[in-house]
Amino acid sequence: MLNAHSLNQDYLSWLDSNTTFEQLGPGTVRIDSPFTDAIDDEIVMYALQQSDNMILLTDDGWTLNNLAAHGITFSRPSHRQKLFHNQLVAYGVQLSDGDLVVHSDRRHFAEAKHRLLQAILFINDMFTLAPTEAAPIFLEDVAHFLTENNIRTNQNMAYVGESGLIHKFDFSIPGINQIPAKLIKVLSSANNSLLAKATLADIEQTRPIVPGPTKFYVFLNDTPSKHKSINPDILSLFRLNQIVPLLYSRRTNYLTDLTR
Template sequence: MKNSLNAQELSEEYFTWYKENTEYKNIESNIIQIDLPFMDNFSDEISIYAIGLNDGRIKLTDDGWTINNLEDMGVNIKRSKTRRKIFSHQIKAYGVSDIDDELYIIVSATRFAEAKHRLLQAILFINDMFMLASKNTNTLFFEDIALFFEANKIRAVKNVSYLGKSGLSHKFEFSIPGFKEIPTRLIKTMSYANNPMFAKSILTDVEQTKPLLNDPSVFYVFLNDTDDNHKINPDIITLFNQNDVKTVLYSERNTVINELAK
């Protein structure tokens, strides 16, 4: 018997789990360590830091963890002009800055929750995007999809954000505008399609955005199945399909050209 899932219930469960498993610890009078319930590529817990500034604002930072972690895995963003450009564009889409390998956001105290959400989403996306990147190539899964759209005259706009029903922003890697009976198509990507929590995070983006869209919309997630050493978790495909998110294996991308090119 098929086990059905409800996207709204799953989204609420995700937010509850996220809140209950996030820990805050004072490590100095003006610095709080925030331990988040997500794992990095070494299965270590992700932590970010909130630093109180003299002007009353808050700086949220990864303290250089994201880039240093990738370098420990042999992925050096700085040595490739192409990778550095893609990296810079992606973090800017989340409203995140970087200096000396540190990813950070500076905001007023009233915008703390939104900024924490954006920094975490940026860290998760950057780790997913670069995780399977070969040290000897400049192409990334996100860019491969962009080139696929361009080659097939699919008018996709990169990095479009929507304000969700919770008041937090949710970014989609690509948006294809609709017209009359043609729906808007919003697209997420998973380079490393074996991370259930990242998959639930994507589904939450969908569920938080869907109620606020005025026009008919269809949601897609492109999954990277090009690496034989990293198989796609079938539970992730089931999770998306049962919640009306169309999964597209990269090896089967040509099957959706007609519906995306409208």
């Protein structure tokens, strides 16, 4: 039988063995992650020594340059720009001359690297599929669905998992009495298997430390405009680990479950 704990350990081992660190020069390390961006290039970060104990982590401007190549920019005041900056704040990431950066001491390096990677993944997932200002962003679609059905949520809830890393959830619905709390993640690139595995790891790291009964959901973007169906292996991955894969095209079918 598939075991959630062993699957989580397998994922963390895979992540460790497929992340490489290369010394580029004094005080400069290149970090290649196994995750890819919207054009299937590996996501790369750099660690720059700032002092004996301080490190600057940066994407060297790659994330925003890549989005700009797809016609997506955040230079003009807009709702999209506001959402972008709000998400950076949620991940504890700063924007510096077009670079996504995180400052960290040596002790918190792993947690800082994880936050920057999660922010890059989120930004690629949320914005690359919306090439015009008028195009909807899936996170906003989900937020509107919850609001119009009077489902009260908190956004950008973060938990420190067993490994000491921070795991962010896009929405949370508080529980009461015998009604479990609900933690929700949103995947726009619903067929990205690596992102699905990262989502599973986030949930499995969070599950043991949440207070009280909690159910986990993943909203998956399968809207008709995408002309796609979700890979059944991804659906099985979530279901076998007691995570509800919530297809957005069938979202109204889950209203009763989300409101109780």
